[in-house]
Structures are given as C-alpha cells and as structure tokens.
Amino acid sequence: MVKQGITIVSGMAIGIDSIAHKAVLEEHGNTIAVLPCGLENIYPEENKKLFQDIINNNGLVLSEYPPKKQATSKKFLERNRIVSGLSIGVLIVEAMHRSGTSVTARYAIEQKRKVFVPPHEIGDKNGVGTNKLLKQGAIIVTKTKDIIDNFKFLKYKDMEEIKLNCEKKFKNISPIDKKQTQKDSKILINKKIEVLKNKRKLQINSKETNDLHKIYELIENTAITIDEIQEKTNINISKINNCLFILEIEGYIKKVAGGGYICN
Amino acid sequence: MLSNVKSITLLGLKGHLISIQVDISRGMPTFEIVGLPGTSIKEAKERVKIAIKNAGIEFLSRKIVVNLSPANIRKEGSSFDLPIAVGILLASEKVKYVKELFNESIFVGELSLDGTIEKINGILPICIEAKRLGIKNIFLPVQNAKEASIVKGLNIIPINNLKEIIDFLNGNLEIKFENNNFNMLKGEPTYDVDFSEVKGQENVKRALEIAAAGGHNCLLIGSPGSGKTMLAKRIPTILPDMNLEEILEVTKIYSIVGLTSNEQPLIETRPFRSPHHTITSTSLVGGGKSPKLGEVSLAHLGVLFLDELTEFNKNTLEVLRGPLEDRKITISRINSAISYPCNFMLIASMNPCPCGYYGSKEKACTCTEEQIRKYINKISGPMLDRIDIHIEVNSVNYDNLSSKVETEKSIDIRKRVNTARKKQLERYKKYKIYSNSELNSTQLELFCKLDEKCKRILEIAFEKLALSSRAYSRILKVARTIADLANSDNIKQEHLAEAIQYRSLDRKYWKH
Numbered sequence: 001m002v003k004q005g006i007t008i009v010s011g012m013a014i015g016i017d018s019i020a021h022k023a024v025l026e027e028h029g030n031t032i033a034v035l036p037c038g039l040e041n042i043y044p045e046e047n048k049k050l051f052q053d054i055i056n057n058n059g060l061v062l063s064e065y066p067p068k069k070q071a072t073s074k075k076f077l078e079r080n081r082i083v084s085g086l087s088i089g090v091l092i093v094e095a096m097h098r099s100g101t102s103v104t105a106r107y108a109i110e111q112k113r114k115v116f117v118p119p120h121e122i123g124d125k126n127g128v129g130t131n132k133l134l135k136q137g138a139i140i141v142t143k144t145k146d147i148i149d150n151f152k153f154l155k156y157k158d159m160e161e162i163k164l165n166c167e168k169k170f171k172n173i174s175p176i177d178k179k180q181t182q183k184d185s186k187i188l189i190n191k192k193i194e195v196l197k198n199k200r201k202l203q204i205n206s207k208e209t210n211d212l213h214k215i216y217e218l219i220e221n222t223a224i225t226i227d228e229i230q231e232k233t234n235i236n237i238s239k240i241n242n243c244l245f246i247l248e249i250e251g252y253i254k255k256v257a258g259g260g261y262i263c264n
Numbered sequence: 265m266l267s268n269v270k271s272i273t274l275l276g277l278k279g280h281l282i283s284i285q286v287d288i289s290r291g292m293p294t295f296e297i298v299g300l301p302g303t304s305i306k307e308a309k310e311r312v313k314i315a316i317k318n319a320g321i322e323f324l325s326r327k328i329v330v331n332l333s334p335a336n337i338r339k340e341g342s343s344f345d346l347p348i349a350v351g352i353l354l355a356s357e358k359v360k361y362v363k364e365l366f367n368e369s370i371f372v373g374e375l376s377l378d379g380t381i382e383k384i385n386g387i388l389p390i391c392i393e394a395k396r397l398g399i400k401n402i403f404l405p406v407q408n409a410k411e412a413s414i415v416k417g418l419n420i421i422p423i424n425n426l427k428e429i430i431d432f433l434n435g436n437l438e439i440k441f442e443n444n445n446f447n448m449l450k451g452e453p454t455y456d457v458d459f460s461e462v463k464g465q466e467n468v469k470r471a472l473e474i475a476a477a478g479g480h481n482c483l484l485i486g487s488p489g490s491g492k493t494m495l496a497k498r499i500p501t502i503l504p505d506m507n508l509e510e511i512l513e514v515t516k517i518y519s520i521v522g523l524t525s526n527e528q529p530l531i532e533t534r535p536f537r538s539p540h541h542t543i544t545s546t547s548l549v550g551g552g553k554s555p556k557l558g559e560v561s562l563a564h565l566g567v568l569f570l571d572e573l574t575e576f577n578k579n580t581l582e583v584l585r586g587p588l589e590d591r592k593i594t595i596s597r598i599n600s601a602i603s604y605p606c607n608f609m610l611i612a613s614m615n616p617c618p619c620g621y622y623g624s625k626e627k628a629c630t631c632t633e634e635q636i637r638k639y640i641n642k643i644s645g646p647m648l649d650r651i652d653i654h655i656e657v658n659s660v661n662y663d664n665l666s667s668k669v670e671t672e673k674s675i676d677i678r679k680r681v682n683t684a685r686k687k688q689l690e691r692y693k694k695y696k697i698y699s700n701s702e703l704n705s706t707q708l709e710l711f712c713k714l715d716e717k718c719k720r721i722l723e724i725a726f727e728k729l730a731l732s733s734r735a736y737s738r739i740l741k742v743a744r745t746i747a748d749l750a751n752s753d754n755i756k757q758e759h760l761a762e763a764i765q766y767r768s769l770d771r772k773y774w775k776h
C-alpha cells in the first residue's frame with residue numbers, strides 16, 4: 001500500500017498496528033498514528049522509539065487527550081473511531097470474536113467507510129470476526145490492487161513503475177518529483193528507463209520482465225511452491241529462482257517456511 | 265631345517281611384504297608363532313595343524329617356530345594360514361624347494377580344518393603391492409581369483425585345498441587360470457535406482473544436480489513421506505562418472521571389508537551409505553581395537569546419507585568435522601598410524617520441526633516457536649558450516665503427475681554434471697582440488713570474483729533477506745557451480761540469485 005503512495009493510519013498499539021507503522025517507515029512512506037493516551041504519556045512504553053521514529057520521518061501522531069492522560073481500555077476503543085474517520089477505507093486483517101478490531105469495523109460502517117477483509121479459513125479463530133464482516137458485506141481482498149481498484153480516484157501502479165522508484169533508492173538518481181509523476185508519469189518513466197538501461201543494478205531484459213509478471217500474478221497469500229509455479233508457467237527452475245529473488249528483494253513477495261512464496 | 269615363504273599383509277589400504285620363516289628342530293614338540301602376531305594369528309596354529317593332518321600328512325612331533333618378519337608390523341587376519349602351512353611343509357621337506365619359485369611368489373589364504381582354502385579380504389590391495397614389488401606368482405583362494413586378475417601382469421594360481429598345492433609344488437599337478445575372458449569394465453555404471461522414478465520435485469532435483477556438479481554437501485528439509493530418503497538414494501546416480509583410478513580406490517576399500525566377490529570383483533558404482541542415527545562415533549569414522557573402517561570410508565567417492573540428522577547424537581556428529589575437512593581419516597595405533605580415504609558427499613535430511621509439519625500444506629504444525637527453534641538448534645553451527653545447500657522438500661501428489669510429465673533420466677542429468685565437473689578439474693589443475701566445494705578462502709577470492717553489480721546485489725540481498733554471515737562463502741561456491749553448469753566463465757546475477765535461494769536455514773523465518 002505504501003508503495004502505491006497511500007498514507008497508512010493506525011493506532012500504534014503492539015502487534016499489527018506497530019508492524020504497519022514500521023513497514024511504512026522502512027519504505028519512507030507516510031503514516032499517521034492515533035493514540036489512546038496523552039502525547040507525553042506514551043503507551044505502550046516500548047513504543048516510545050516508534051513514536052520518535054514516526055515524528056522524525058515526517059509522520060503525524062495525534063491524540064484527542066491532554067498531554068499527561070493515561071491510556072484506558074475505553075480510550076482504546078474510542079481512539080478507533082478517529083482511525084477509521086481519518087481514512088478512506090479500513091483493512092481488517094484479523095479479528096477474533098468480539099474483539100476491539102470489530103469495534104473499529106463498526107465505526108467504519110457508521111462513518112460510511114469501505115471495509116476490506118482478506119479471507120480466512122473457517123475454523124481459524126483469528127478469522128471469526130472478519131468472516132462475520134464478510135457476511136455483512138465487507139469487501140473481500142487478496143492483493144493491494146483489490147483495494148486500490150475500489151476507489152475511482154486511485155490508479156494502481158504496476159510493478160514496472162514501482163520498480164523504478166525502488167531502484168531510485170538504491171542508486172541516487174535524482175529523485176522523481178511526486179507531483180510531476182502523477183501528472184505525467186508515462187513520459188517520465190520512459191525517460192527514466194533510458195537513463196537506467198546502462199546503470200541498472202539488477203539486470204532485467206524484456207523477456208525477464210515478462211516472466212516476472214507471469215510469476216508475480218501467480219503469487220497470492222497462500223503459499224505457492226516453485227514446483228507449482230513451474231508447472232503453471234513452464235519457465236525453467238533457475239529462471240524462476242532468479243525472478244523470485246528479484247521479487248523478494250524488491251519486497252513484493254516473501255518466502256515462508258516450507259519453501260513456498262506469498263505476496264506481501 | 266629352515267624355510268622362508270613370502271606373503272603380504274595390509275595396514276590400512278597399503279600392503280606390506282612379510283617373510284614367514286619356519287624352523288623345525290628336534291626337541292619338545294611345540295608350535296610357536298613369534299613376530300608380533302595378533303590374536304587371530306595365534307589361532308592359526310590349530311587350524312594349520314589339523315589342516316595338514318587332514319591333507320594326509322603326518323604332523324611332526326618336533327619343535328616348530330614360526331617367525332613373521334619384520335616384527336614391527338602387527339599382523340592380523342587369517343590370510344597367513346596358507347603361507348605358514350606351506351612353510352612347515354617346506355621345512356619338513358614334504359614339498360620340493362625350487363628357489364626361483366619361492367623367491368618370486370607370495371601365498372595368501374585361510375585354511376579350514378579339512379584343508380580347504382577359504383576366501384580372504386583385501387586381495388586387490390595385496391595384488392597391487394605384489395605387482396609393485398615385482399612378485400611374479402600369487403597363490404590364493406579360488407574365490408579371490410577374479411578380483412586378483414584386475415591387476416594385470418601377475419600369474420594367478422588359484423588353490424582349492426592344501427592337497428592341491430602340495431601336488432602342484434611337487435610337480436604332480438598343473439593349475440591353469442583363464443584370465444582372458446574377464447571384461448574388466450562394463451562401461452556405463454548400472455544403478456538399480458534412477459531419478460526418473462521421482463515424480464515432480466523439479467526444484468529439489470535442480471538443487472541436487474548443482475550439489476552433484478560442485479560436490480556440495482546438502483541438507484534436505486521436509487515433512488515425513490515427502491520423499492527425502494528416495495531422493496537421497498538416487499544422488500550417486502547423478503554424480504560424475506568414476507575413472508578407473510577411482511573405481512580401484514573404492515574397490516580396494518570394499519575388498520578389505522570383504523564386500524567384493526567373484527561375481528562382483530569391481531565396484532563400478534558410487535557407494536551410498538546410510539547409517540542409522542544410533543551409530544557410534546567409532547562405527548561412523550572408523551577405529552577401535554583392531555582398526556575397522558568407518559561408514560565415512562565406505563562412502564568414499566560416494567554419498568554418506570544421514571537420515572533424520574537431528575536424531576543423531578551431537579558428539580557423534582562432532583567427529584565428522586575432521587573427515588569432512590581432510591577427506592581422510594587417520595587412526596593411530598601403538599606403533600603406526602593408518603589412514604583411510606573418506607572423500608564423500610554429505611547428504612542430510614531432517615523434518616522442519618518436531619512434529620514434522622511446519623510449513624506443510626497437508627497438516628497443521630502443532631509445535632510452538634520455541635520448540636522449533638530448539639529443534640533447529642540441535643544441529644551444531646560447525647556442522648551447518650559444512651553444508652552448502654539447504655533445500656525444502658514438499659510432498660507432491662505424484663499419482664496425478666505420473667502420466668503427463670516426462671521425468672529426466674539420471675544419465676541425462678549426469679551428462680550435464682560431468683561437463684560442469686570437467687570445467688572445475690581444468691580450472692583447479694594446479695591447486696590439488698577437484699570441485700568448487702573444496703575452495704578455501706584465498707581460492708574463493710581468486711575464482712569467484714564478482715563484478716560491482718553482483719557485489720551490490722549480494723549486499724542488498726543480505727540486508728533485505730537477513731541472511732547470516734556464514735552464508736557468504738557458501739553462496740559464492742554454489743553460484744560458481746551454477747555458472748559452471750551454465751557454461752559461464754563469470755558469476756552473473758542470475759547465478760547468485762539462484763544460489764541464495766538454496767540457503768533456507770539462514771532465512772528469517774527459521775530464526776524467529
């Protein structure tokens with residue numbers, strides 16, 4: 001999502017909240033944290049560093065409470081209405097039965113925000129709440145693109161485009177101006193490809209780009225093995241390995257236990 | 265009268281000439297063997313006495329002294345029965361003394377009580393030494409004749425029993441050995457298993473092809489029944505073809521443990537050894553009172569497969585470190601040190617966690633993260649340091665695959681492996697190493713140069729994938745082999761990328 005230029009709002013709690021903020025910072029994206037406590041009384045204690053990191057990286061930390069106020073479980077739930085209120089959509093990754101996350105979803109629905117939920121297996125206790133949301137009409141998603149496509153004013157940027165941004169990070173080419181990119185991305189990218197052709201760190205020819213696309217399309221959020229990819233694409237194993245490597249270090253996919261790959 | 269008969273004994277794989285001197289004199293009827301005989305030789309006394317009697321010759325009631333010289337070599341085994349018996353017969357003038365014949369002949373063989381001459385172990389290295397010493401004739405058990413004839417230029421005289429040799433030496437019997445219809449090398453080695461029997465698993469097969477091409481040790485990680493054992497058993501079939509020298513080396517080892525026969529005098533296939541995890545360290549690397557060969561030597565030039573690596577005793581595995589490094593094992597004795605070769609490829613297998621199903625699609629894993637961490641940590645760091653390739657094996661639904669997919673035969677994979685190995689032999693001619701896996705750190709710098717681009721990629725990969733630093737040299741070596749398989753002189757990005765994929769255990773998701 002960050003790579004798509006989306007700002008991520010969350011609650012800086014332990015778990016998925018912190019993971020989300022940290023992921024944004026790693027990618028130098030934009031993030032907003034909404035606290036259930038005063039700004040001078042950070043809870044939880046161990047997130048003080050994250051608090052500093054967000055502020056130092058052009059992030060925003062908000063609180064509706066006076067500076068010294070302590071966090072309480074009631075405030076946790078109240079805070080969530082600001083999280084969803086600030087957002088154009090809410091992605092609920094996991095929710096147990098009657099959990100706090102379910103409350104966020106309720107606020108989101110009241111505030112007429114879109115609610116996105118990845119599917120969980122029946123019987124998965126972390127999926128009880130999300131499956132219930134699906135029944136109530138939440139939007140089922142498996143990829144970043146699924147979310148982006150739900151907003152008419154957003155356009156999904158495909159890998160090529162992001163790749164260029166990524167490489168920019170590795171190689172100190174003059175950074176692309178964000179506004180300009182949006183206005184006239186096509187021409188700019190073509191120009192950049194020319195510049196990059198000789199200087200690229202990762203050598204990718206057009207045939208490989210093709211393979212990259214084919215392989216990336218196959219990778220969803222249940223693990224797929226190299227053999228399965230091979231069977232479906234007929235690309236040879238060493239090429240597949242090479243593509244998976246590129247996709248992985250670019251952060252699109254992740255290797256998991258058992259040797260399979262999932263999308264990020 | 266005094267007689268002198270020659271024989272050859274083995275220390276390790278090396279033969280040593282031994283003189284058997286027999287003196288028969290008047291006096292108290294005794295029978296003594298001197299000259300550092302082992303316990304098995306002291307037992308020869310009774311066998312020789314009774315065998316001579318049963319050959320129809322009155323055993324002399326005289327004072328008999330047998331001296332085995334040189335006395336500084338400890339003699340073991342039953343192969344001295346025949347030369348001792350011949351020495352006694354000669355000293356008591358029961359057989360004719362022909363100076364040339366006895367000077368140019370050696371005698372080896374075990375006697376049974378009825379005078380039959382039984383097969384002995386180690387005939388090949390004995391014959392090799394005999395030829396080196398310029399010996400012309402070798403008197404040996406019939407069962408050993410074919411193996412002995414591997415060594416060209418020796419006159420082989422196969423003996424059935426003591427009676428026959430007496431008649432032969434007295435000129436009353438002719439013994440002929442037909443040597444010419446034995447075709448020494450069959451050409452293509454024939455294995456009774458083949459890679460084409462493994463359906464699917466293309467990714468693992470590719471990894472094993474790389475392992476075979478570069479001589480890389482390999483760890484297979486997968487749930488029960490995923491086919492780890494099946495795959496490992498087939499690795500010898502894709503290792504490079506053995507040359508004659510290597511075939512002889514393996515045959516020598518199998519000869520001294522008695523695993524060769526007239527039916528199979530030469531070992532032309534690469535060994536596959538799969539010791540159980542309850543094995544002791546002595547059986548694994550060899551040694552003991554009368555030094556025995558260990559599994560590592562029986563796996564020489566082939567594969568040593570440690571199934572369920574985590575079940576092995578940590579101390580047992582510790583003793584593998586030396587042999588893995590030196591490719592030979594030295595067993596110290598009181599007055600000698602015997603060394604056996606053990607240049608093997610290590611293939612290990614393990615489950616990904618105690619219950620076996622971590623990351624599996626068939627069943628949910630029931631282990632806690634702590635249990636998994638403990639399980640993985642059972643393998644010691646130094647052991648892991650000697651394993652270049654880690655690969656996950658997933659079970660395949662091979663019933664569905666069987667008809668539509670054509671699987672490659674071992675011989676086709678082996679062709680590619682041969683080509684890649686030839687490149688390595690050529691490159692390392694001056695360095696006394698044979699494969700990429702043997703590169704030391706200086707050689708690594710010399711032969712695994714990376715250009716700036718590749719260096720940067722490796723840096724990014726280490727950072728992004730959180731690889732541990734011990735992965736570095738392994739990745740380079742494996743990348744070198746992948747480049748060799750692709751017939752490329754330089755390591756390129758795609759070679760590095762693929763090599764990095766074979767470092768599962770260094771990945772974050774194992775470390776928690």
Ligand SMILES: Nc1ncnc2c1ncn2[C@@H]1O[C@H](COP(=O)(O)OP(=O)(O)OP(=O)(O)O)[C@@H](O)[C@H]1O
Pocket residue numbers: 461462463464465486487488489490491492493494495660662
């Ligand atoms: N890819 C395959 N193609 C054909 N047969 C297979 C394949 N994989 C497994 N099998 C069959 O499954 C049997 C079990 O495999 P194997 O014993 O090698 O598994 P394993 O991984 O060693 O299991 P364990 O962890 O229990 O030792 C094999 O004997 C073979 O018959």
Ligand SMILES: [Mg+2]
Pocket residue numbers: 492493494571
């Ligand atoms: Mg097994």
